[in-house]
Amino acid sequence: MANVLIVGCGDLGCRLGTKLAESGHSVYGLRRQADLIPEPIQAIQANLSVPITNLPDKLDYVYYIVSAGKYKDPAYYQAYVLGVKNTLQALKSQKIKRFFFVSSTSVFGQEDGEFVNELSPTIENGGFSTKRLLEGETLVNESRFPSTIIRFGGIYGPGRTHLIDLVMEGKVHCMEGVWSNRIHTEDCVGILNHLFELNEADANQVDDLYIGVDDTPTLSCEVYDWLAEQLSVPDVEHIEPKESSRQMRSNKRLSNARVRASGYDFIYPSYEDGYRELI
Template sequence: MAKILIAGCGDIGCQLGSLFSEQGHTTYGLRRNIEPIPDTITPIQADLSTSLPELPKDLDYVFYIASAGKYKDSAYYQAYVSGVKHTLQALKGQTIKRIFFISSSSVFGQSEGEKVDENSPTTDSNFSTKRLLEGEELILNSDFNSTVIRFGGIYGPGRTHLIDLVQDGKAHCMEDVWSNRIHSEDCAGMLAHLMNLDIQQPNTLDSLYIGVDNQPSPSCEVYDWLAEQLCVPDVEHIEPKESSRQMRSNKRLSNARIRGTGYEFIYPSYQDGYQKILDALE
């Protein structure tokens, strides 16, 4: 069984650690506030933005799942650059088999509905993508085997912002703009799958995976479907605006590489995932 560190043990980290515990692995979860960490994960109270305390010895795998608390450059720098540096420094001398770094599909700059895979070019046109790419580079150029996972829009229990907007009549969507999503359970499931695959077939993983479900979908289709399920009026459709964040995210992401490893999605489409949430809300 493996010894695993989850640096930045938030929602997805706790789900992932719980999966590992069920599989018999020993898991440590590092975060500032350790109260939310379940009993099956050994907590480590520390702040990634500062020098870290001594970490457990003989770790096999590390998952770096930090998030920026605010949408500002200093927060992104602390989460994805200085936090990575502090983690790598604290891991010196250990023989880690692989580090997994959780990034974002926002680093892909395509915005005209293009099909995108792991070989598509990225852009550092704003501070958030610049810091994410800096963190990726630090991990990939470290002394450890490493893999980067770029997740699309994450939704799931506790991540119901879109449902709330549609329910409250505050949502609008842009015509002909594509969106890409992944349920938080599949985020954890995909990460656990990759680690277990590395255990079974050491050093065969690629250095980069896109994490989205099987169904890139026009944003308006998703909004309209939610409105129908919630029995509320149709969502307002508006013309695309170049300055919109939705427009900047207009691309169709491929998950062919992760599916090629044998991973089967728990929620292969947004309908599958959102229906589970809606049922639970009832």
């Protein structure tokens, strides 16, 4: 059995940690409000913006699943750069089998509906959020530990029903011709657990980068219209995008072929599967 540390043990981390613990592994969850971490995860209170001194010994795996508290550069720097530096420093004497870093598909900047996979280029001159995510990825990849980056698309699921709420309240419109990509919470946890099990079986089977999205990149208006129909509310307004709005909005079709090829089977392969259950 393995000793696993989950740094940033929020919603995804607690779901993953519970799953791993139920499989017999020793799981430690680190977050600022340690009292929010449920058993059987062993809680560790720590602030990632300062040196970390209370990690357990003999850790085998680390998951870094941190979110920035605000959409501001200082918050992103603390979450994805300083927090990573302090975590790696605290682990310097340990022999970690693999360091998993949860990132975002927002680092891909394609705007014209292109098909995107792990070999596609990231944004060269993006905003602060992209810059900090890529800095964090680089820190992890350049550390002495074997590492894997997982870039998730738009996450939805229990407690993440923002789009449903907006459609229900008639407070949303959609932009014609814009592709969107998403993944259910349970599949995020499923992928993270799957890669752990794959590494335990044979570390050479695990790649250094995966895109985490479901099988169906979909035009945003199609998703909104389907939700409105399911919720029995008026149709969502469609608008024609201006060139300036296109440049501000990601528009790409992400491939999950690599994670599929690794042997992972999706619980919710399409938005209909996932949202129907939530509704």
